Amino acid sequence: EVQLVESGGGLVQPGKSLRLSCTASGFIFGDYAMHWVRQAPGKGLEWVSSIRWNSGNMDYADSVRGRFTISRDNAKNSLYLQMNSLRAEDTALYYCARARPTEWGAFDIWGQGTMVTVSS
């Protein structure tokens, strides 16, 4: 079964760091671009970051650039999001998502999400 499972979320104080992980199974992880998308409680979807299959290109939303770093380890079928200098407005459910084959966007597989709450 094709699956993405996120982990690493939790309650963190403003200014602190958190590292999210996403483990893939059921497909050749290294063949796909991967993304992080977040959704604040009761709000819409916000694209956060992306990484190409070979880590050659990483992109970020303006709201997280300079604070968040995306990475991947194809040998471990894993995607990561290092989040530094967290702010209250980063509170959201964070999804990892797989891009359609040979594409950068259009996300055909989503994880269940991991909740990040930034609060003192």
Added chain:
Amino acid sequence: DIQMTQSPSSLSASVGDRVTITCRASQGIDNYLAWYQQRPGKVPKLLIYAASILQLGVPSRFSGSGSGTDFTLIISSLQPEDVATYYCQNYDSAPSTFGPGTKVDIK
């Protein structure tokens, strides 16, 4: 950055009705447009990509059209299981952007 708008923001329709949702990009994105369905409390689901191609397994009552800046999602005959929020997404280039969503419920 490319801004995405959707209309209406919400709608209520009867079972069997034809439902139309529009999405507009602030600049041309060719056909790099996807539609997602998010049922209450659930994970988003890809319905349509490349503006008009139905994702495998999605019912044929869903269809998409458009190119450039104006796009449309149509549900030809609304079903109870279609109660959800629908989002368009531009994936022409980074940053990708989502529309604000259209909430659909049953009258």
